[in-house]
Amino acid sequence: METELSTLTDRILSLKQEKRAVILAHNYQIPQIQDIADFIGDSLELSRISKKTEAEMIVFCGVQFMAETAKILSPKRKVILPVIEAGCPLADFITPEQLIELKGKYPDAWVVSYVNTSAPIKALSDVCCTSANAITVVKNIPAKKVIFVPDRNLGWWVQKHLPKKEIINWDGYCIVHEQFKIGDLEQARSLHPDAEVIVHPECPSDILESSDYVLSTAGTMKRAKESKNLKFIIGTEEGLIYRLKKENPKKEFYSLGNSRTCLNMKRTTLLDLCAALENERFLINLDEDIIKKARIALERMVKYG
């Protein structure tokens, strides 16, 4: 079994070199994928790498919208998503038709879309944001009225911090983070009273309100590393807990309630990664007009964020 695994790992590494590829893995990927990736990070960190990379091929171990974002930022490179069915139910919460209708109702509002959206939604947006920069982006854009899509919890969090802005919040949510309940938080706190509670802004609003820190996955990594505290209760997908434990071996990390898994993020295996490199599949192709418009929204995110 171990020999098989090392043969597979060797094959991936040699294909990577042969194809001049870079392997990017989101923080929620399975441990074997995290361990072999060149870079692990959140959407924002991986987008930056996609933009800067000199590699000829970007193999994105994540979900559809992430590989699309890499293609928008690096249109000349081959972008590969090893499992094409790996989608994001949160991104699917809004369709271009629904957004066009909403824009018609609020013509003076700016559309701020979370990066967890499809390329056509980004192309219809004025600016994008991530969970790390959503508040800053909305604060800095020259509009009082904002259509925020698709995550209602992140939208709520932004509105709470920016009461002078009027946020028209879309009613979507992440099916993984939505499962965390306030009772889980109370129980975790009673079991580990000296632990810091860090949650992702896609969690329900009552959890956001009651936590010590509301941070993106990259923000959580940073906080856990810098904090003097030795114990943490983490409210996000379990893949991040693997990385937190690996990079902070002297600290303890507990999931807020039962560990929560994003099945789409867990679809990519080493075999899929190997096949992706070998057969250059599945190539992400986007309409040029969509790339052009979506890129403007992503570049504005850098400007305002």
Ligand code: SF4
């Ligand atoms: S964890 Fe939630 S937001 Fe992230 S990919 Fe899975 S469903 Fe989408």
